Amino acid sequence: MVGSWVNSAEILGSDLPLELSGTGNRRAVLMRALREAIRAGRLPPGTRLPPYRSLAADLGLARNTVADAYAELVAEGWLAARQGSGTRVAERAVPRTPAQRPRTPRRPARPLLDLVQGKPDPSVFPRTAWLASARRALTRAPHDAFGPGDPQGRPELRQALAGYLARVRGVRASPGQIVLCSGAAHGLRLLAEVLGGPWAVEEYGLPFHRTLLAAHGVGTRPLTVDEHGARVAELGRTDRAVLLTPAHQFPTGGPLRPERRAAVVDWARTTGSLVVEDDYDGEFRYDRQPVGAVQGLDPEHVVLVGSVSKSLSTTLRIGWLVLPERLVEPVLAAKGEREQWSSATEQLTLADFIESGAYDRQVRRMRQRHRRRRDQLVAALELRAPQVRVTGISAGLHAVLELPPGTEHSVVRAAAWQGLAVEGLGDYLHPAAAAPRAGGRDERVGGNGQNGQNGRLRRDGLVVGYATPAEHAYPEALEALCRALPPAPGPGPAHAPASVPAAPREPGPAHAPA
């Protein structure tokens, strides 16, 4: 996965590029880049490095990776760490060792092109309509809206959401069953605290969710995912809950098949467990009617978790839990009896945004835009890489490109070399499901077909977030993607290397026309 994070971090406000290409695990690559920058004088002695956490966030690396790199460079004498003043470039310069890749070519400071999922193009935020709602909401709001609020959330918004979710997602809930929270992650934190563990999760899913649950003492175990979603027959009596993405399995893309929807609800009823339905992009379905939420099947055994992060903006920090009545009180207790978490003025604005029809318009607009993006992706692949199968395209904001076994790693690196950030399917695999593949995270080398427990088929693939790029950058991103894909079997076109040289000797043209 090394190449997937060609990236840079701002150090001391400058836009100093860290050159993160090359072979080896991520820590090794980062250490090389830092040494190189110090040697070349781009990081002069005394320069304070960004905190490891910031650098990790900027580069999309695990914090441990960066912390370890810093620690080793301190041990090597390149850096100095002092209590209270962070990590700095050592004052006594480490002697220059010209053997170590002194002529690494300069690369673009940031990936110019980005197809990493989960980051809808922020330029589509409806500023004008949102401001209009804010003006109406703040003008109309009762005085008490500016006083201590109900930790459950403004009644106006819970009312609006109950209506909207019933109409669009088939959710059955009164406003009293809705608890507002600061995004879906906050909702999961609260559920983890109230329900305890362990939870079953889909073997492919957001690593962030698993980390979050673990941080709250909730262990997870993976359920096999196939083209019909999670195999819920694998659920057991010891699972306290199961976290599912029934509308559109994340990230592989299929909706949970009807028998499984019924089966998982039966399981919850029989065992007294709970289905946690992450309805992260249920509104974005392109070729037929959206699949209703599982919550509608049995509101007493399903919690629906939703937010405006995909449809509107992650920045508003508004999410919700639709809860069985018996869980409302415990969740509120976990939330804190005097704590609202979400801004009441934003809640009122969103309530107006929904009630005025602006939310529907925004979702429609986004759906059209995403569908067009998806169609462009499919067309480009048909033309340029007909050998690559695309799945998970009937809904959502991303697609999965199936790759020949063993090629995921090199394709991600090839994309990085094209200045394109994109993630491999392996990045989303539960560690317990991935375990049979290889040792540590850094050593992962891509899938290789049939392996693992249960004879599961490990897949190589790319997760392509087609909603991410700005409008003008999308064609170029598609172009770079096609160039990075492995050539068709047999005598193929020569333009797209399936892997790139480990230590390129000269700057390659980032976006040369094919």
Place this chain on the structure above:
Amino acid sequence: MVGSWVNSAEILGSDLPLELSGTGNRRAVLMRALREAIRAGRLPPGTRLPPYRSLAADLGLARNTVADAYAELVAEGWLAARQGSGTRVAERAVPRTPAQRPRTPRRPARPLLDLVQGKPDPSVFPRTAWLASARRALTRAPHDAFGPGDPQGRPELRQALAGYLARVRGVRASPGQIVLCSGAAHGLRLLAEVLGGPWAVEEYGLPFHRTLLAAHGVGTRPLTVDEHGARVAELGRTDRAVLLTPAHQFPTGGPLRPERRAAVVDWARTTGSLVVEDDYDGEFRYDRQPVGAVQGLDPEHVVLVGSVSKSLSTTLRIGWLVLPERLVEPVLAAKGEREQWSSATEQLTLADFIESGAYDRQVRRMRQRHRRRRDQLVAALELRAPQVRVTGISAGLHAVLELPPGTEHSVVRAAAWQGLAVEGLGDYLHPAAAAPRAGGRDERVGGNGQNGQNGRLRRDGLVVGYATPAEHAYPEALEALCRALPPAPGPGPAHAPASVPAAPREPGPAHAPA
């Protein structure tokens, strides 16, 4: 304290008043009120009661109190609890027992007058100026403001705050040392998680803060508070941190005297502990220049916790921690690496609000308003209750009225009888400091002068939140307050009973002119 929470709760959306007057502890009074409502048919069989938590919040009661009352009434057959459908009035009516106070007079549904501190009149929120800032901020915001944000908070706001806090509070910090959070409570949660316990706290303080710390495993022990603030000489080596309100001790009112400010910083330096400075109302000082924040003395050993809850609105959910650099990373890790918590659009709006000078104007406006309120309070007391000493009036949004030993409880009840909600000083006392006084919380009978360990002087008093009432209601609230105060010693005016009959026989005029 029974009378201090004459109040009502909405049951099933109706405005059904619960009549919470009478003697006994809070649970007993609530049980009586519920029985009476059922008996009188105001709660018909089958009616679903609000969840105990909601009722507790509405009535300002501890949740356990309400939960216990429900449980006992279930045991008595008045109520029925069923899994999944909450608590309802039992279908088979409990036989009417006319002996039990059947003729309790109807009281006003809500306290008409409110001098409980901590709730600045929400009608003063500057809607127009806020909307203007929102318009400018959203128009000007870069696209990335609507994408995944920095968990530390928008740089625009941290920059604006660093400048504002330096200018107004003498805080020394770079924007990089500021971490935005969802209000001061969130800030304390994060610090509790990062620092661990135990903490020393002021013996008088917000019970909510102690509860919050305890919920995060941080035990607290009380420091004596006198007219110069907390006696920091009582700090020990085992205290991991001390939570102080140096600008204006909450709620007793004095600023921490200079020697103690220096001493507490020395203590932190020597022991490697931390001072947590709750700067909850540092901007509101009336008679001289505000006392600068202790943080300015030693930014490496003091964390300043602030928010806009007092100056602007608690509803915005924006607070901040100003941290020593070494704590920035740990606090961000506790906050969650992908979680922002505060709305970025609100953060940008607040940044504009500060930079444009609107925040200064709002604080100035509020300061004038509060000062006028305070002067009215002092004048009313001089005229009507010259025997009552007022303290803590040089700053803040509340004052403390000293009461003769042993009268606090009856004065609070007398106020309630006047339709006035106001709290006793005893409500803010740390349980460990209160322990020598009496048994349980419900049995508290008010202070009685010299007692307790260390020969501390226990004080009887009222905490009067003069910023709370709406403009039109303030004179009436003052009037009710004066009527509730104990008469001057010797032959005094006859109009103000120092205590009210335990079971009043007829509805008293709530606001008869004196």
